[in-house]
Amino acid sequence: MGVIPMELASKQVYDRTSDGSFIVRIGTKMLRTPLVFVMFVLAFCSANAQAEDRRSVEKLIQGCRYEALRPAPVQDSEWSEAFQCRDAIAESVRVGPIQPKMLSSCVPETLSPHIIAKAVVDFIEQHPERYHERFDIRSAAALHSAWPCP
Secondary structure, three states, X not given: XXXXXXXXXXXXXXXXXXXXXXXXXXXXXXXXXXXXXHHHHHHHHHHHHOOOOOXXXXXXXXXXXXXXXXXXXXXXXXXXXXXXXXXXXXXXXXXXXXXXXXXXXXXXXXXOHHHHHHHHHHHHOOOHHHOOOEHHHHHHHHHHHHOEOO
């Protein structure tokens, strides 16, 4: 291997190889890194960079309260928040049966979204100190509490 110019010695350089890995040059050292590892590190760094997660309980709980209402909310902002919650709960319902046993849930398909949202809101509001946590985990726990898989 040749001598690396001084201007590259202090920079990180990423070169993609034909097998899907990267060669990372840091200073004078070259490290062969699998693509999956690089993606994991980048995802982890970006997740930590977001101090306030848009999917936290605190961000979605009001929309879930609107979703649990009958009659439904009438203002546009309320609908928008309700749809965000509905989407998040629908994802938790979809993956419920494949979760680990301690979080698995089997929500009956015949239930309306507002009944499911009410169960999630009731469960989450029992622990307001956990509002900073991720909504998907808390909603999975709520669904497991209400409709555990046999």
